[in-house]
Amino acid sequence: MTYSYTQISQYLRCPRSYRYRYLDGWQEKETKASLLFGRCFEKALAAYFLQEDSAATLFKEWGVWREATLNYSKSDSWDRMAHQGVHLLELFARDNRVRIEDPRKDLQVKINRSLPDGHDFVSYIDALGDLDGTRSIIDWKTTTSRYPDESTGLLALDPQLLCYSWITGISDAALVVFVRKQTPEIQYLKTSITEEHRQEFGQLIEMTSSQIQAGRFLPHSGIRFPQNGCVSCPHLGLCLENQTMIESKLIRRPGASDLDWLDQFTD
Ligand code: SF4
Numbered sequence: 020m021t022y023s024y025t026q027i028s029q030y031l032r033c034p035r036s037y038r039y040r041y042l043d044g045w046q047e048k049e050t051k052a053s054l055l056f057g058r059c060f061e062k063a064l065a066a067y068f069l070q071e072d073s074a075a076t077l078f079k080e081w082g083v084w085r086e087a088t089l090n091y092s093k094s095d096s097w098d099r100m101a102h103q104g105v106h107l108l109e110l111f112a113r114d115n116r117v118r119i120e121d122p123r124k125d126l127q128v129k130i131n132r133s134l135p136d137g138h139d140f141v142s143y144i145d146a147l148g149d150l151d152g153t154r155s156i157i158d159w160k161t162t163t164s165r166y167p168d169e170s171t172g173l174l175a176l177d178p179q180l181l182c183y184s185w186i187t188g189i190s191d192a193a194l195v196v197f198v199r200k201q202t203p204e205i206q207y208l209k210t211s212i213t214e215e216h217r218q219e220f221g222q223l224i225e226m227t228s229s230q231i232q233a234g235r236f237l238p239h240s241g242i243r244f245p246q247n248g249c250v251s252c253p254h255l256g257l258c259l260e261n262q263t264m265i266e267s268k269l270i271r272r273p274g275a276s277d278l279d280w281l282d283q284f285t286d
Pocket of ligand 1: 035036238239240241248249253255258
């Protein structure tokens with residue numbers, strides 16, 4: 020068994036949802052424009068570090084989806100997102116705060132770690148590079164709203180950064196957040212993760228792995244407003260036995276857990 024951050028976080032959010040996705044093969048249909056745009060934008064960033072034409076790469080990748088029927092959020096459209104992306108790429112080049120020494124090696128870095136129970140854990144890290152001169156784990160995010168400014172230190176508890184810090188042993192980590200709003204903005208949010216937090220995260224992974232191996236998949240439903248995880252869960256139709264919801268949201272691919280590493284690109 021090879022685990023990933025996406026698998027572990029899905030189990031922790033709701034074990035039943037994990038079972039639907041990884042054991043039964045029920046995957047969410049890929050029609051969210053924001054998610055697909057994020058993947059295209061990451062390819063444009065890779066082109067930027069490879070000293071290729073990043074705007075042309077963005078248009079080429081995003082162009083694949085131009086005629087597709089996607090779910091756009093209220094104010095988004097294909098054109099608007101493309102232009103915001105180009106604006107953000109220009110801003111990023113102007114800021115010039117991130118250095119990637121060897122883009123062929125240091126982007127989408129695959130790291131494996133063996134767990135004490137004999138299973139494996141794999142991570143694909145967006146980038147390992149220097150932010151403002153400090154070697155850091157870097158995770159790209161594209162979003163339509165700003166992340167909270169990092170004055171409270173909360174980012175040190177971000178589970179994805181904790182995971183990457185645990186698997187690499189690197190303390191410094193950063194989110195580079197590309198905000199697609201009226202006036203596009205890039206946030207560079209930095210944190211430092213302690214050895215104690217890394218060890219705790221490792222224990223959390225071991226515990227989760229043992230729960231999965233023991234076949235414990237009880238639902239963690241939430242019905243309290245406004246933090247009801249079921250409302251945004253793609254598997255809600257399965258839990259409610261609602262065929263219309265199932266067909267609108269999901270596609271079944273038995274054996275899909277073999278392709279789990281692809282999920283890394285959706286975060
Ligand atoms: S709808 Fe709720 S209980 Fe059902 S899988 Fe999703 S989160 Fe879990």
